[in-house]
Amino acid sequence: MLPAPQSHVVTIWREPFQLGSPRLDLWPQGLSVSEIVSRAGCLPADFHARGVVAVDGEPVPRHMWAYVRPKAGRVNGVPVHVTFHMPLQGGGGGGGGGKRIFAIVAAIALTLITAGISTLGIPAIGIAAGSLGAKLLATAVGIAGSLAITALSSPPTRGGSRQEQASSESGSGELQPASVSGNVLQPNAAVPRVIGSRRLFPPFAMQPIVELIGQDEYVEAVHVLAGPHKLSDIRLGETTWDPEKEDGDLQIELREGLAGESRLGLVTRYGKTADLSQEMSVHGVDPIDQSVYSGTTPVWHGMATADAPDQAWLHLVVSALLRQDDVSDKLRIPFRIRIRRRGAAAWRYLPELHYMDATQAPRRAQIKFRFGSAFDGTLPPPPTDRGFIEARKLVPGQDVSPVGEDFDADPYFSAGAGDDIYRSDTAATTNVRNVTVTSDLVEVYLSADEWPAGVYEIEVIRGATFRDTLFTSDTYIYDGNIYDFFGVNDGGSLPLTRDGLIDRVTLRRLVSVREQYPIARRDVALIGVRARNRAVGQLSVRASGYVRDYGGYQVPAAVPGTVAPVSVITHGTFDKSADIAFECSLRLPKQPSAWSVVWEDGGSGTGSAIYIDDNARLVARAGDGDTAVQSTTDDTVVLKVPIKLLPFDGEVHTLGWDIRVSPGRVRLWIDDVLVGEAGTTLGGSLEGGTWAGGDAGGYLRPSGAAPDQIAGSPAASAVNWDDPSDASDLSVWAGGELHDASAAGWHIQTVTSNPAPHFLDAMTGSLNADPIPEELVDMAGLFEWRQKCLENGYSCNMVAEGDGLDDLLRIISSCGYARKYQSELWGVIRDYDRSAEAPIQVFSPRNIREFRWSKAFSRLPAGLRINYREAEDDDAERQITVFRAGAAGTDARTEQVTYDGLTDEADIIRRASFDLAQAQHRSTFYSFTAPVEAIVCRRGSLVTVNHDILRRHHGGARIKSVILDGPEENVLGVVLDAVVEVKDEADMLGTADLLEVPDLLELGNKTGIAIRRADGTSTVHALANAPGETDTLTFAEPVPNDAVPGGPFDPGSVAAITEGCLVVVGVVGQEFKRLIVSEIENGKGLTARLTLVDEAPQIWEAVNG
The missing domain is CATH 2.60.120.200 (Jelly Rolls)
Structure with a gap:
């Protein structure tokens, strides 16, 4: 990348019809056309008076030159072209009065430093698309980006800038609350899937829920991973969980998602938690005399359940309940609750509840709303010493000024008039119904016919704190009168001064619960967690995704012999x-x-x-x-x-x-x-x-x-x-x-880091919403790739989360030095050292046309700075710099890239060396058109090309006839349908006088030929001909007259070298250029356009040494 400031643009320009590289300058952004003309030093002296400036082909009026400021690049990354034109002298006919002809005299392409990839050509500066030099890359395109587009095996990088993130939340409080930390899956969010093996922080399948049982808080949570996984080495924060160690405060249960596993037994329900954290309001008091009301009265605090819960749990925390001048004096706080289904106008009131205590310790309390059925059992007697001690469905109105009205609970909570109080001594006789009261728990039973499913709004209010010893429960008389503890009286006095009073109540949370198993699918990995009074650190796990791998065997039926261990x-x-x-x-x-x-x-x-x-x-x-x-x-x-x-x-x-x-x-x-x-x-x-x-x-x-x-x-x-x-x-x-x-096949469920089984699973597995039928998959090719990955140690270890199928397949295949192949079959194109292989097809001007080549003049970095996850360090993020072979020691230009799937330093170095070598040795792209019936290769095939653009000595023809020996056992030579030139020049040592040699480049040139045989294979042969032009070629050594299987229209086998076979001619050892097919595109008239890259065996020398 060019080290240019962000405030500048790159200008690319050269004079028309001039050879050599274009000139690149850095200009400030926002130059006007007039300023651009002044900076362009190649313009004629009178250009300001006679010239025309066009921006992307549109002329700019001269009087607007000072105001028009071309933008440096469009949104799609295409450069802006500014062209300069002058009228031809004397043009346009006699007297110069005809049409004025303008000639382009210069052109400038403006592109931002941060522009995207340029188009295949920049015609305005004289480089035609598809010709030499057309693939001039935009300055911001890094090596990883360009290789992702053009390479046979692209770098294992993600297409976007998505990074693995983890956040945590934890509760806090004086009562050591139970809590878990982690991320909760959002609706329609992707569930992580591990390819290979990785340590990760699995998300919660749903919101954790907290339940109060007595004074204990229990938190329940379920972590989830997509598909079955082998789970091991669980950590809570930095602490490793030991499954053998008994811990009553923490329980963890694993389900790997394999067939036949039972459901989780630890977590069988799910819910949604609304964090309230509201301190309940109290009466305002005079700051001097805190026994006198002043200002405000308590207000209702609202909340709402989730839709159609089976239960809703309202959690409260009473921080303490005492007055400092008598810490043993028991105090009461009255509560009123009202509820209505969302959309209804009228509130329905629950019985008034009284909470009593005398303590400096914080206490938890819970009110549970149970939807579905009324209470049909025997009411338990409430406690008498502390906690919720009574419920009242009727409260008489205040009898002091202003006189108040009676408070009546909803009739649903009453069995009839009278017996309005539910406390320890009235539990057997009270007419209060559908409410049970214990020390720290009030349960409210709401039948489905009276309380249909839906979202319910709940409001809670607390009254003034008062002394239990001054209160008569039967009559609601406090210190001689009936008071409205939620309102005021004309005297302005409170039941109890707030001076020295500690009675803060906090609404902690509302938990809506569904009594249903939280996970519908069985083929997912689950980690159930249940903790008591414990803040559990963020859970991480070593997870390995199960896939179908290749294997299967049966032992012989015979009785085996045996050998004891260590024998x-x-x-x-x-x-x-x-x-x-x-x-x-x-x-x-x-x-x-x-x-x-x-x-x-x-x-x-x-x-x-x-x-x-x-x-x-x-x-x-x-x-x-x-x-x-x-x-x-x-x-x-x-x-x-x-x-x-x-x-x-x-x-x-x-x-x-x-x-x-x-x-x-x-x-x-x-x-x-x-x-x-x-x-x-x-x-x-x-x-x-x-x-x-x-x-x-x-x-x-x-x-x-x-x-x-x-x-x-x-x-x-x-x-x-x-x-x-x-x-x-x-x-x-x-x-x-x-x-x-x-019976071996892809049916053994196991964990592996081999890319091939995961590639197959991503295409055909159950996690693919639209799996590819296996009959459309190149199983034989995948098996071969699998074995090569094993032999070469190619592995893939990554977390797939929200990746599209195409990106996922690209990364997995890249880890195995391959590329996704999609045609009549789905599979991969492997990239490997083909030095020892023979090409499968020969191309020459006799069977191709429109041959072109282009070269990407990208500025290679000296090396790559690679971010990756190091498996040996618990998948911690690490960075390593890998320098390109041959890079100058003083060259400090390196490029940042993140590799996914590779988690070993040695693998990172090998892959980075490969990518740098690809960019250096495969930057030329060849293309031509061939008839479809002449193509026997596919993407990834090794082929050869002979053409006058590539080789000084070339030629091509087809065999007209074959010259055989007497018994017809050997081929002695061939007769071609065209004349070719044969060379047999002495080398430098065999030349008597080098000064007599007209062309030193011809020294040592000897002609050889390559024949594409009837079965598509190619062989190379030296010649015994004398120098000159001829259509009859004699082999230096006889060639066996082999037979090969015939085609569909042949009666049987045919001769391997026969009439019609293609012959290419060149210098021995240089008869053709070995190339690899990168792309094949269908064309018109039963033709195809092939794009090829260099075989470049030196790439593998850079990787393997």
Whole structure:
């Protein structure tokens, strides 16, 4: 990126018809046309008098030049073009009186520093779209952005600037409230899904609810993740939860979302909490004499339930209740509550409640509204010492001036006249109904016929505090009179002075509760939390998403032999010349020791083994056990898989493997999942026709026969398995038995960081709202990609939350160095080192047209500053800088990028090196049009192109006839349908006088040809022709006259080199340019437009060294 201030714009300009790079200047924003003309030094001297200025083709009147100020770039990122024109001298016919012809003399493109990607061409400065140099990138487009658009494997970055966020809320209070911290899912919000394994803060599936039971607060919450997940290592804040430790104040229950799991038992309901936190109002008093009313009276405090709750819980906190001059004197606070269904005009009043206490301690109280049915049991007697002690459905009116009216509760709460008081001694006789009173709880029962479902508005008011000893409950007389504790009297005195009175009451919250299981779906991972009087820190968990992986096998039906753990297997125990199968269960440690042995036999001679190497890879091999043999050969099979992609988690797993002698093959499974399968390179038998030699073997230990050396390991390196205590006996099926994998498929549910199973799950799984049918998925291609990800250690570990399917598939595939492929099948295009592969198709001017190439002149940064999550540090955010190979040491220009899915520093360095190398070596784009019937390649295919734009020596023709030897066993040469030039020039050392050579570039040039055979494959051949032009080419070496399967209209097989095959001509070793197909677009007239990029094998040298 250009180091330009935000107040400036980039100007790109050059004179028409001039070669070379355009000129880039930094100009202040907001220049007028007149100021632009003055700054443009390329204009003629008389331009101010005779010239014309056009902005995006529209002429600007000269008298407006000082006022028109072109904007530097539009919203869509397209530059603004300012062009300068002059009338041609003497133009327009005789006398100059005809039409005036203007010629463009200069052009400027204005673009903001923060502009988007420019168009494919900038015609106003003389660069035609699609030609050399047309892809001049806008200055703000970073390397990651451009690669996301053009690369075969784009960087694993998100399309937007969304960042993982976590916030927390916690309650506080003197009573040690129960609370949990975290984020609550909003309606229609995306639920997180873990790809691979990550630590994250799962959101709440619904609002946590708090219930009061006595003086204890219990909080209930459910955390949720989309789809089934393996859950482990739960932390509350910075404290790790130990499931083995008994903690009565904290309970956690897990459901991973697997089929057959029961519902949560800890949390079976859900609700919505309205945080009130309102101190209830009291009578205003005179500041000098606080026994005298002055100013205000208590007011109603309102709230509302959620729609149609089964219960509503109103929580109150009484901070203390006492008067300082007599702390033992019991005091009462009266409460009145009214309720109505939203939309109704009339309020319905509950019985008046009295709360009594004498304490300095804060107390919790709760009023529960139960919707659905009336109370039909026996009323419990209220307490007499503290708490809610009575309820009154009738309160007589005040008998002092002003005289008041009686207070009557709603008839729903009455069984008839009389017996209006519900207290301890009247519980059996009272006519108060549908209300129960205990110390800290009042329950109100509301039947469905009287109180239909809906939103209910609730209002609460408190009265003046008064002394219990002066109050007569039967008559409501206080100190000789009946007072309205919620109003005032003409005397202005309060029942009790507020001087030294502590009686604050706070409305804490209203919780609306539905008595229904909170989660409708079973295929989600849940963490239920219930805590008592405890503020629970924000919960985080190590979660691994379950997916369908490839695997499945059946052990042989025969009865197996067995080997005890940590035992030597003596030579001769099993037949080593026949196929053999194994299975065992053992604990896979999180960090296994290098060269620790699962099983081995034969030692370092001809031998087989399963062990961990010193690069943290699980190795399975059979054949030549020499340490120098570290890869598969024609008589040895070597399979290596990084353990970071395997379940080395400290738990017990089942391992199965088998060895086939001829053709040599090794297969390995863990928990039914296929870890890998490899065979000898040429389909040959294992070394010596056996899977092990004459040395002994060992299970969970080396045999010690070759001192502690096993197949492929250094001398004296092998050690016992780290933790054999939980290992089973090794089951062995010898004598020609193999595991049956005929029913293998993508049906083993497991956790993995391999990108391929997650790519398949994202396309076809239940979490996709519109899953892709599996018959439209390239299963064979995905299986091949899966295996390559295992071999190369490609992993993907990310949290998907709100990502679109296209973005998600792009990131997952990028982690596996691939790109989403969508055509007749859905799959991926892998990017890998194709150096050893032959191209599948040849293109030349004989079968293509409209060939073009363009180059992106992006200014490469010296390196990338990558933000990522480090798995070894609990997924904490980290940053690392990776510099481009060959970047100058003094170049400090680096670009910021965030990688998703990669959580290991080594993987970050490898990917960043790859992206930087892509930007450097794949910045040229080739395109041409070809007839559809001539295209046998697809996106990602390696092809070759021969064209005069690419090569100085080129040619193309088709085979007219084939020259065979007598028995027709070999092809000696071919006759073409066109004449081509053949060169056979001596090199520099073979030239007697270099001064006599007319063109030094011709030295050493010898012509070779490439033939696209009948089956689509290509072969390269040297020629024996003398220099000159000819249509008959003779091969330097005869070529076997092979046959290949014929097409649908051929009766059988056809000759591989036959009439009609395409031939391209060039210098030997440079007959064509190797390219990779990036895009194929359908065109008119049964044609297709192909876009290609360089093969660039040096990219993989930068990545792998």
